[in-house]
Structures are given as structure tokens and as C-alpha cells.
Amino acid sequence: MAFNLLxxxxxxxxxxxxPPGQLEALLKDLPLPVDPKILVDIATHDDAGVYRLTxxxxxxxxxxxxxxxxxxxxxxxxxxxxxSISDVYxxxxxxxxxxxxxxxxxxxxxxxxxxxxxxxxYDKAREAGVSIIGGHSIDDYPPKYGLAVIGxxxxxxxxxxxxxxxGDKLILTKPVGAGxxxxxxxxxxxxxxxxxxxxxxxxxxxNDGARLMQNYGVRGATDITGFGLAGHALKMARASGVTIRLxxxxxxxxxxxxxxxxxxxxxxAAFRNxxxxxxxxxxxxxxxxxxxxxxxxxxxxxxxxxAIAPDRAAGLLQELHAAGHPEASVIGExxxxxxxxLVLG
Amino acid sequence: MKIVDTRGLTCPAPLIKTRQGLTxxxxxxxxxxxxxxxxxxxNVKRYLADxxxxxxxxxxxxxxxxxxxRGDQTTLAANETEYCTTEPTSPSTGKRVTVVAVTSDxxxxxxxxxxxxxxxxxxxxxxxxxPAPDSVVFYNAGVKLAMDDSPVLDHIRELIEKGTGIYxxxxxxxxxxxxxxxxxxxxxxMYQILNILKDADHIIRP
Numbered sequence: 001m002a003f004n005l006l007x008x009x010x011x012x013x014x015x016x017x018x019p020p021g022q023l024e025a026l027l028k029d030l031p032l033p034v035d036p037k038i039l040v041d042i043a044t045h046d047d048a049g050v051y052r053l054t055x056x057x058x059x060x061x062x063x064x065x066x067x068x069x070x071x072x073x074x075x076x077x078x079x080x081x082x083x084s085i086s087d088v089y090x091x092x093x094x095x096x097x098x099x100x101x102x103x104x105x106x107x108x109x110x111x112x113x114x115x116x117x118x119x120x121x122y123d124k125a126r127e128a129g130v131s132i133i134g135g136h137s138i139d140d141y142p143p144k145y146g147l148a149v150i151g152x153x154x155x156x157x158x159x160x161x162x163x164x165x166x167g168d169k170l171i172l173t174k175p176v177g178a179g180x181x182x183x184x185x186x187x188x189x190x191x192x193x194x195x196x197x198x199x200x201x202x203x204x205x206x207n208d209g210a211r212l213m214q215n216y217g218v219r220g221a222t223d224i225t226g227f228g229l230a231g232h233a234l235k236m237a238r239a240s241g242v243t244i245r246l247x248x249x250x251x252x253x254x255x256x257x258x259x260x261x262x263x264x265x266x267x268x269a270a271f272r273n274x275x276x277x278x279x280x281x282x283x284x285x286x287x288x289x290x291x292x293x294x295x296x297x298x299x300x301x302x303x304x305x306x307a308i309a310p311d312r313a314a315g316l317l318q319e320l321h322a323a324g325h326p327e328a329s330v331i332g333e334x335x336x337x338x339x340x341x342l343v344l345g
Numbered sequence: 346m347k348i349v350d351t352r353g354l355t356c357p358a359p360l361i362k363t364r365q366g367l368t369x370x371x372x373x374x375x376x377x378x379x380x381x382x383x384x385x386x387x388n389v390k391r392y393l394a395d396x397x398x399x400x401x402x403x404x405x406x407x408x409x410x411x412x413x414x415r416g417d418q419t420t421l422a423a424n425e426t427e428y429c430t431t432e433p434t435s436p437s438t439g440k441r442v443t444v445v446a447v448t449s450d451x452x453x454x455x456x457x458x459x460x461x462x463x464x465x466x467x468x469x470x471x472x473x474x475x476p477a478p479d480s481v482v483f484y485n486a487g488v489k490l491a492m493d494d495s496p497v498l499d500h501i502r503e504l505i506e507k508g509t510g511i512y513x514x515x516x517x518x519x520x521x522x523x524x525x526x527x528x529x530x531x532x533x534x535m536y537q538i539l540n541i542l543k544d545a546d547h548i549i550r551p
Binding site for chain 2: 010183187189249250252253255256257258259262263264265266267268271274289292314317318321326327328329330
């Protein structure tokens with residue numbers, strides 16, 4: 001019988017993040033390093049840092065790790081690596097190298113599980129063209145895994161969450177609902193095969209999205225992870241000085257998400273994220289309650305939310321569909337800053 | 346009084362149990378939820394408040410007892426006609442719920458040119474129905490009728506203005522690869538579609 005990693009955690013994946021409001025308070029007094037070569041730092045809460053080496057070349061640098069969100073070690077490795085590498089893609093970069101970050105309780109979990117997790121990480125890194133050249137392990141319970149990843153980008157073509165312009169359409173590349181589906185799975189509310197949609201979503205690299213963003217001149221984007229679609233959209237709107245309007249009917253959902261939310265299967269992370277967004281967010285009168293909570297559901301290794309000039313949106317969307325993102329959809333737009341920074345309709 | 350005991354359960358199980366209790370309780374019956382941890386309490390309170398249900402909280406020996414007084418409220422979701430109707434008739438107006446299920450882009454079998462003509466005529470006439478149908482559900486090739494070049498798009502827009510819900514099967518949309526060509530309608534999964542059909546008093550299939 002294979003070891004079930006879910007027995008070690010109550011919440012996994014990006015649901016395990018420190019609440020966003022708390023994190024901002026903790027970080028706000030840190031002295032930011034001053035260096036003109038630093039193109040992106042944590043001041044705008046972006047996905048990764050960017051450092052200019054030459055006029056032609058900048059480094060993209062990021063890390064991410066978390067406790068298991070699936071039962072199988074190999075799958076966990078695949079998903080954790082996909083998620084870690086995603087931050088480089090979200091900046092429009094090409095990932096190159098990575099280091100393993102592993103916390104593993106060697107006395108309480110069979111050591112094969114360690115190998116399975118690492119093997120998943122290596123396989124996904126290889127798919128992304130990334131070489132893992134080292135890492136660090138600590139004995140700790142529950143297990144946690146992820147990568148520190150370094151990539152490159154042209155300094156003039158960095159895509160940040162501050163690059164959204166008024167009038168841009170917003171495209172989301174992957175469906176949401178992973179947090180809800182995985183919580184439902186943990187509580188045996190899903191039948192066999194019903195987590196496949198979530199697993200597939202979390203294992204899908206954002207490499208094609210990053211490539212197409214560069215082809216289409218996208219300048220504003222982020223990836224959707226622990227703060228949920230609404231949380232990340234809010235951060236992007238704030239950093240870009242615009243208001244983002246999302247039409248939640250148009251947001252692609254992982255099969256089964258709505259039904260579970262309807263039954264009350266709404267993870268705590270969604271409530272935390274809602275507390276974070278609501279002061280600056282307007283909710284349309286009569287907005288469906290379940291959709292509102294789904295928009296705040298914490299995602300692990302979610303899709304890219306990209307801002308694109310309206311006349312180019314259809315072309316980008318079509319290419320995303322052809323590149324294996326059939327769920328990619330236009331879900332909203334950026335407008336001149338209003339009283340509310342995010343509007344959910 | 347219906348008692349829901351969530352002791353020992355972690356999030357979101359207490360919320361699921363609460364929701365289940367509210368659905369199972371008889372109309373007007375109060376529901377009492379026993380909760381033993383602050384996170385679940387906070388989430389359950391938020392959930393009830395957002396769904397406009399009145400409740401009180403009492404602390405008792407380290408436990409929180411949330412009592413939901415239901416008065417004459419019979420449903421939970423804000424959008425009750427779409428998702429949560431438990432009565433055979435719409436609770437707000439007492440009227441019968443009519444749903445149109447469009448399963449093809451043509452009306453009837455035999456001749457496709459004629460079928461297209463008939464479907465256009467069907468939509469033109471449906472706009473004149475009083476009252477307008479509560480929902481129109483599009484699945485299989487029916488979703489093509491919501492596309493940007495559809496001959497009935499204007500009629501669909503008129504229906505929306507009259508308050509009719511337009512629901513498009515997302516599996517079908519993906520199958521036909523027409524996602525970026527749909528200016529109207531909500532993308533729906535099978536759960537939602539089935540609920541709409543289940544809660545209908547009349548289902549019309551052109």
C-alpha cells in the first residue's frame with residue numbers, strides 16, 4: 001500500500017500560505033535593497049524578482065515550496081515543481097536552473113516517498129528545460145517540497161503585475177477550483193477520477209502561456225496561486241493603478257467545483273482571501289455566492305492571468321486554445337481606476 | 346430544532362455539515378450548530394451572514410453554539426431561482442418555472458435548411474412569450490446558437506433583458522472550440538444544468 005501523503009497535513013499546497021494581509025504587514029517595514037539593476041522587487045508583490053545583468057539580459061529569481069496537496073509522492077513532486085517554475089513564466093521569462101528545497105520526516109515516512117517526490121520534480125523540470133543542479137534537505141514534519149528557480153528575460157520585455165493598461169482585456173489560461181476539489185477529495189465528497197481535472201490543471205506548465213505573452217507583447221500578468229483569482233487580480237490592479245472588472249460567469253471552472261461549493265465545501269483559505277480583498281472590492285448586486293467564493297479559492301499552480309490589448313485578445317485566445325489550453329477565456333477587463341480597485345460581477 | 350455537531354471536524358467540513366443541516370431542516374425549523382474551533386466558527390458565521398441568514402452565537406464550555414433562526418426563509422443561496430429552489434414553484438412569486446432546453450441548432454429532423462428556419466422562428470416567437478421563460482439551457486449543438494454570428498443572437502439578448510437566464514454547456518463549448526465566440530450566456534457545468542432542469546415545472550424542447 002503506497003503511503004498517503006495527505007495523512008500528514010490538514011491543508012496543503014498554496015492553501016498553506018500565510019494570510020496575505022498578515023504577510024504584507026510583516027514585510028512592510030523591511031528595508032528594500034537599493035540598486036538600479038533591480039528591476040522588480042517585493043514592493044509591487046510580484047511573482048519573482050528581476051535583476052538586470054546587461055542591456056540584453058536580466059535574471060528572474062523565485063522560490064516556492066509547500067506541504068502535499070495530493071496523496072502520491074510523484075504527483076506531489078510534479079505539481080510542486082510546476083508551481084515553482086510558474087513564477088518565472090509569469091514574468092515572461094525562460095527558466096534555466098533550479099535547486100531542490102525539501103523538508104522530509106525521515107523517521108516517520110518511508111524513504112521511497114522522498115525519492116518519488118524528487119523524481120517528480122526532476123521530470124517536470126526536464127519538461128520545462130530546467131536543470132536541477134543541487135538543493136537542500138531538512139528533517140521536518142510534515143513534508144514540504146519546492147524549487148528555487150532562476151531564469152532569464154530581456155530587460156525590456158519583463159512582464160509584471162504592474163503592467164496592466166486601461167482598456168486591456170484579461171485572459172485566464174487555466175480553470176479554477178483546485179482548492180475546493182482537493183478539500184472535497186479529502187472529505188470523500190468526490191468520486192473516483194473527479195480529482196483528475198484538478199491534478200491535470202496543477203501539472204500543466206505555463207510555458208506556452210509565457211511564450212505567447214511575449215509573442216503578443218503582453219506587459220501585465222501574474223499567475224494564480226494561494227491568494228485566489230480575486231486576490232491576485234486585486235494585487236495586479238493595485239500595482240498597475242487601474243480597476244479590474246471580472247465577470248465570474250466567464251471564469252472557467254474545474255469540473256465539479258460549483259457543485260462542491262454549493263454543498264458548502266469552501267476551504268478556509270477562501271474566507272481568508274475574501275477578508276483580504278473585500279475592503280477594496282465591489283461585488284455586483286445579486287452576484288452568485290458560490291461564484292464569489294470560488295473566485296477566492298486558493299489555487300496551487302494555477303493559470304496565468306494576462307492583460308492584452310483588446311484588438312489582439314481574440315488572436316491570443318485562439319493560440320492559447322491551440323497550444324493545449326482549451327479552457328482559456330476572456331474573463332474581464334481593466335478600466336480607469338474607480339473607487340473600487342476590483343469589481344466582481 | 347435540528348442539531349449539527351461539528352466537534353472534531355476541521356475546515357471546511359463544519360461548513361458542509363451546516364449547509365447540509367440547513368437543507369434538511371423543515372421549513373421554519375431552527376438549526377443549532379456546535380463548533381469547537383475558532384476558524385470554523387468564523388467561516389460558518391461569515392457564510393451565514395453572506396447568505397442573509399439570522400443567527401446567534403453562544404459560548405458554552407469552550408464550545409460555540411450557533412443557532413440559525415430560519416423564520417420563513419426556506420432557501421439558502423442568494424440566487425434562489427437558479428440554484429437552490431426547494432419548492433416546486435418559485436418562492437418569490439409563486440409562479441411556475443419554465444425552462445427551454447435547446448439541444449440542437451436546428452428544430453426537428455428531416456431537412457436541415459428547414460430546421461434552421463424553424464429554430465429562428467422559434468426564438469422570434471419565444472421572445473413574445475409572457476412571461477418570458479426563466480431559463481434557456483443550451484447543450485450539444487444548441488450552444489452554437491449563442492455564437493457571435495448566430496441568427497438568433499438578438500433574440501437571446503432580448504430574453505436576457507427580460508430576465509431570462511442563458512446557460513451554455515461548457516463541455517459542449519470546448520468540444521466545438523467556440524469559447525471565444527460567445528458574447529452572451531453563462532458557462533455552466535452539468536451540475537448546474539441538471540439543477541435547472543430538475544427545478545423546472547415545464548421544460549420546452551424545440
